[in-house]
Amino acid sequence: MSFVLIAEQILNGLQFGIMLFLMSAGLTLIFGVMGLINLAHGSLYMIGAFVAATVASATGSFILALAAALSAGALAGAIVEMTIIRKLYNRDHLDQVLATFALILIFSEGTRWVFGSFPLYLDAPLYLQGAIKLPGGIQYPLYRITLILFGLVIGVGLGLLITKTRLGVQIRAGENDREMVSALGVNISKLYTFVFALGAALAGLAGALVGAIQSVEVGMGEPVLILAFVVIVIGGIGSIKGALIGSILVGLTDTLGGIFLPKFFSLFMELATATNVGSSIASMSIYILMSIVLVWRPTGLFGQKV
Amino acid sequence: MIKEHHLNIFVLGLLIFVPIFAYWNDQPFTITLMTRAVIFAIAAVGLNLALGTGGFISFGHAAFFGLGGYVMGILAWHSQNYVTLIEWPILIEGTKSMPIIWIITIAASASLAAIIGMISLKTTGVYFIMITLAFAQMMYYFSTSWSAYGGEDGLSIYVRNNFPGLNTLDPIQFFSICCVILLTVLFFMGRLIKSPFGLALNASRQSRQRIEAVGFDFHKLQLTAFILSGAITGLAGALFADLNRFVSPSMFSWQLSGEFIVFIIIGGVGRLFGPVIGALIFVWLEHLIGGISDYWHIFLGFILLAIVMFGKGGIIGLLCREDVESE
Numbered sequence: 001m002s003f004v005l006i007a008e009q010i011l012n013g014l015q016f017g018i019m020l021f022l023m024s025a026g027l028t029l030i031f032g033v034m035g036l037i038n039l040a041h042g043s044l045y046m047i048g049a050f051v052a053a054t055v056a057s058a059t060g061s062f063i064l065a066l067a068a069a070l071s072a073g074a075l076a077g078a079i080v081e082m083t084i085i086r087k088l089y090n091r092d093h094l095d096q097v098l099a100t101f102a103l104i105l106i107f108s109e110g111t112r113w114v115f116g117s118f119p120l121y122l123d124a125p126l127y128l129q130g131a132i133k134l135p136g137g138i139q140y141p142l143y144r145i146t147l148i149l150f151g152l153v154i155g156v157g158l159g160l161l162i163t164k165t166r167l168g169v170q171i172r173a174g175e176n177d178r179e180m181v182s183a184l185g186v187n188i189s190k191l192y193t194f195v196f197a198l199g200a201a202l203a204g205l206a207g208a209l210v211g212a213i214q215s216v217e218v219g220m221g222e223p224v225l226i227l228a229f230v231v232i233v234i235g236g237i238g239s240i241k242g243a244l245i246g247s248i249l250v251g252l253t254d255t256l257g258g259i260f261l262p263k264f265f266s267l268f269m270e271l272a273t274a275t276n277v278g279s280s281i282a283s284m285s286i287y288i289l290m291s292i293v294l295v296w297r298p299t300g301l302f303g304q305k306v
Numbered sequence: 307m308i309k310e311h312h313l314n315i316f317v318l319g320l321l322i323f324v325p326i327f328a329y330w331n332d333q334p335f336t337i338t339l340m341t342r343a344v345i346f347a348i349a350a351v352g353l354n355l356a357l358g359t360g361g362f363i364s365f366g367h368a369a370f371f372g373l374g375g376y377v378m379g380i381l382a383w384h385s386q387n388y389v390t391l392i393e394w395p396i397l398i399e400g401t402k403s404m405p406i407i408w409i410i411t412i413a414a415s416a417s418l419a420a421i422i423g424m425i426s427l428k429t430t431g432v433y434f435i436m437i438t439l440a441f442a443q444m445m446y447y448f449s450t451s452w453s454a455y456g457g458e459d460g461l462s463i464y465v466r467n468n469f470p471g472l473n474t475l476d477p478i479q480f481f482s483i484c485c486v487i488l489l490t491v492l493f494f495m496g497r498l499i500k501s502p503f504g505l506a507l508n509a510s511r512q513s514r515q516r517i518e519a520v521g522f523d524f525h526k527l528q529l530t531a532f533i534l535s536g537a538i539t540g541l542a543g544a545l546f547a548d549l550n551r552f553v554s555p556s557m558f559s560w561q562l563s564g565e566f567i568v569f570i571i572i573g574g575v576g577r578l579f580g581p582v583i584g585a586l587i588f589v590w591l592e593h594l595i596g597g598i599s600d601y602w603h604i605f606l607g608f609i610l611l612a613i614v615m616f617g618k619g620g621i622i623g624l625l626c627r628e629d630v631e632s633e
Contacts, residue, residue, distance in 0.1 A: 037432050087615060093432055094363050098571055099614045101564045105607030113601050226443050226560065229436040237432060276453060283451045287444035291425050294437065298428050 007138050009259050010252065015144045017251020018151030022206035024228040024235070024243040025158055026199025032238025033175050033195050034089055039100035040080065041203050041228065042221025043107035048073045048204025049211035049220060050111060053120040062125035066208050073204020074197040081196040086189065104222070112218045119215035122208070147209055154202070155244055162240060171195060175238065227254075230286055234293045236303025245301060250286050257285035310626040314579045320586070321485060329478045337477040338549070343589035344484045345545045350569035350581030351491055352538030357567065358576030359499055360531040361511030362427070366438030367566050369422065369445045370415040370536040372558035374543025376449065377411045379461040379553035386464060404469045404483070407544055415540020416533050423532035427525060439560055446558035460554025467548055474548075484545050488582070491538055496578055498534075507531050539566070568610060574622030583621050 027041050048069035056065035080103065088096050123129075124143040132142045162168040170191055173181045182188040207221070214220065231250050235242025262278030269277065281288075293301065321344065328336035353367045384391045384400025392398040401407060426437040450458045466474045474480050498504045510517040510527050518524050547553040556562075565588070572587055573580030591609070595602040617624060 031432065037435065084611070084615070093435060094357075094567070094571075094575075095614050097363065097365065097435060097564075098567065099611055101568070102607040102610035102614065105603040105610070109601045109604040109607070113604070222560070226439060230440050233433060233436050233440070276451075280448055280451045283447035284444045287440050290437070290440055294429060294433070295425060299433070 003136065004138050007134075007136065008140060009256055011138075011140055011144065011148070013252035013255035014248065015148050015251070016255055017248035018148050018155075019206055019210050020224070020227055020231055020251055021155060021244050021247035022151060022202045022209075023224055024231040024247055025155070025240055026202040027225075027228050028232040028235070028238055028240065028243045029171075030196055030199045031232070033171055034192055036085065036089060037093055037096045037100070038085070038199075039097060039225065040103035040107065041199070042223075042225030043104050044073050044076055044200045044203040044221070045207035045210075045224055046111060046218065046221040047076050047107065048207030049122070049216040050115060050120065050207075051204070052208030052211055053122040053216045056122055057120075062128075062212075065122070066205065069204045069208030070201050071204075073207070074201035076204070077200020078193055078197040080200075081193050085196060086192070089192070108218050115218070117218065119217035122211040122216055124212040143212065150209070154205075158202075159240060167194075227286070230290050232300070234290055234300055236297075236300030238304070239300070239302040242300055242302035249289065253286050253289050254282075257282040261285070308625045310577070310579075310622060313583075313622065313625055317579055317582055317586070318489075321488070321582075325478060325481050325485075334477045337481050339589060339593055341477065341481045341484050341549055342546075343586045344481070344488050345542050345549060346566075346569060346589065347582040347585035348484070348488050348491055348545065349539045349542035350566050350573075350585055351488070351495055352535045352540075352542065353566045354535075354570050354576065354581045355495065355498075355507075355538070356532050356535040357570060358580070359504065359507050359511065360528055360535075362430070362528060362532070363435050363567070364438040364532070364535070365435045365560070365563050365567070366422070366440070366442030367536070367539050368558050368560065368562040369438075369442040370419060370540040371543035371546065371562060371566075372442075372445055372449065372553075372555070373415050373418055374411045374540035374545075375547035375553035375557040376455070376461075377414050377540075378407050378467070378544040378547045379463060380455055381407050381410065382463045382467055383455070383461050402465075402467045404467045404474070404548070407467060408541055411540050411544040412537045415543070416537040418540075419533045419536025420529070422536070423529045427528050427532065439563065442558055442560060442563055446555050446560075449555040449558055456554070458555060460552060460556075463547075463551045463553075466551055480549070484549075487541070487545065491541075492578065492582070499578070503527070503530070570620075571610075571613060572620050574620035577620075577622045580620060580622055587621065 023041065023045060027038060030036055030038050030041075051072040052065040052069040055068040056062060059065070084099060084103070088099055128143045128146055130142055131139045132145055134140055160168075162171060170181065170186050174186075174188060174191055174195075178188060181191075206224075210224075227250060231246040232243055233246075234249060235244070235246030258279065261282040262275045265278040266274035297303070321340075325337045325340050328334075328340070349367065349371055352370075353364060356362055356364050356367075381391070381400045382402055383389075385402045386400075390397060390399050422438065422441045426434055426441065429437060449455075455461055466480065468474060469483055472479045472483065474483065499508065506517060506522050507527050510522070510524055514524055517527070543557060546557070569581050569584035569588055571584065573582065573584030591606070592602060595605050599605070613620065
């Protein structure tokens with residue numbers, strides 16, 4: 001196994017992890033601030049991808065498509081928050097799970113109704129196609145490198161927003177004591193709508209960015225949603241830093257496990273059995289990772305002690 | 307207002323007379339639909355022990371349902387293809403006998419529930435919801451990548467398994483088997499929730515400190531409930547696979563876990579007959595609206611949203627409001 005192959009796989013894992021981060025950052029923020037478990041986050045991801053694909057095929061501009069996905073996500077998020085989610089903050093988790101499960105059904109079937117069951121395609125813009133040469137003789141797709149860098153920029157931006165700005169102070173304060181914050185004159189329900197829309201916008205953006213690598217279809221959001229859950233459980237619910245580290249861990253484990261576990265088992269097994277066993281275990285590897293983290297730290301790596 | 311007791315008797319009557327009526331009028335499809343509802347009801351009754359009585363929301367009960375399906379599928383597949391299951395250290399062959407399959411299913415799903423429960427019950431609240439979901443997904447991906455038993459395509463069983471003295475291919479006879487199992491499970495569950503164990507479990511949902519103060523082991527209570535709950539749902543999975551004569555990774559899907567919770571919510575959380583009423587209504591609506599529109603999930607979504615937002619306590623809560631107040 002060559003160095004180039006390993007490096008490529010690490011980059012793939014990193015890229016996957018960064019995209020997961022865009023999803024899980026919103027999810028963990030919404031849970032941390034509002035205490036809401038939002039299953040419909042994957043639907044916002046799907047909406048982003050569909051809007052991007054539609055806008056890109058109508059205008060031909062990828063940047064416009066991304067902007068449209070971002071605003072569609074934010075808009076859908078804000079509408080859903082103001083009509084439904086707002087009433088769920090004081091309910092128990094069971095009600096939240098069910099109401100957002102209902103939202104998934106409505107969004108998924110609604111999208112199928114409008115766009116049909118066939119997948120749409122979204123291409124990366126011409127100037128981002130092709131490969132780039134990295135030090136060490138690694139050829140890597142330019143688009144994926146851009147995704148990694150773009151995702152990191154957003155991650156840093158989000159971190160700065162939370163830690164350095166006035167809005168971030170309010171968000172963090174809202175996490176700790178809702179009533180105190182609103183007593184100090186902050187419009188807490190506007191703040192909640194903003195946080196929800198921010199998370200939704202990130203999910204929509206992630207959907208659009210990934211849409212250029214995969215096909216855009218109904219039901220694309222839920223597998224990512226479940227992975228994002230794994231990420232925030234590993235990282236600790238409510239922690240942006242945890243979401244970033246969890247995403248990269250999950251991305252790397254999933255990608256590298258799929259490649260290296262079959263090879264590892266073939267060291268002491270027949271090739272066919274090793275491929276079978278290896279790929280079966282690889283498909284479960286992130287869940288095994290999660291169980292290990294939880295046995296060790298029941299509230300995740302950066303979660304607060306209950 | 308109706309007494310919950312009377313409503314339960316009415317539902318029992320429906321369970322018995324609708325299929326008999328359908329049998330007389332030669333509508334085997336209605337019987338199959340009822341069988342489907344009854345099997346879903348068994349699965350949801352199992353989940354209700356954890357979710358309703360115990361108060362820990364498992365979003366991964368499809369793991370047990372699917373496992374039940376695969377236990378049945380694998381045993382029957384080995385039997386129909388005359389391939390031994392295990393040759394070493396002892397020879398084990400596949401089987402087509404329902405009672406044997408059920409016993410193995412219950413043992414297997416109880417073991418899986420013990421493993422999942424031991425890890426997941428260390429956590430509470432949202433963490434528990436997500437972990438159970440993740441375990442079900444793990445089973446899902448494992449089943450899709452396990453090519454020896456069909457991988458993503460699943461396993462087909464040519465002939466339904468046998469039950470001594472009955473022709474299981476006859477819809478009404480297979481329905482009777484499932485219905486008797488449901489009634490047995492309900493009877494068992496009715497006794498269980500009134501037993502010292504059930505009362506303690508119920509109390510543990512309301513106050514962990516108090517239950518520990520009087521000397522119960524909180525984790526042991528929850529784990530026992532989770533194992534029983536998983537075993538019942540697993541049994542339902544074996545029946546479901548037998549109904550369709552087919553098992554595939556979709557029996558592990560997270561939507562199914564969600565639907566089990568939906569059955570309970572429609573009927574009424576923590577009520578003995580809640581899951582039964584929920585499953586009957588769900589299957590009936592699915593058939594009714596699914597016949598009108600291909601997009602029946604949209605309607606389900608809105609109905610569900612309405613139930614969560616406005617209707618507390620599901621159908622039983624709505625019809626038997628007196629009971630709710632006196633609780």
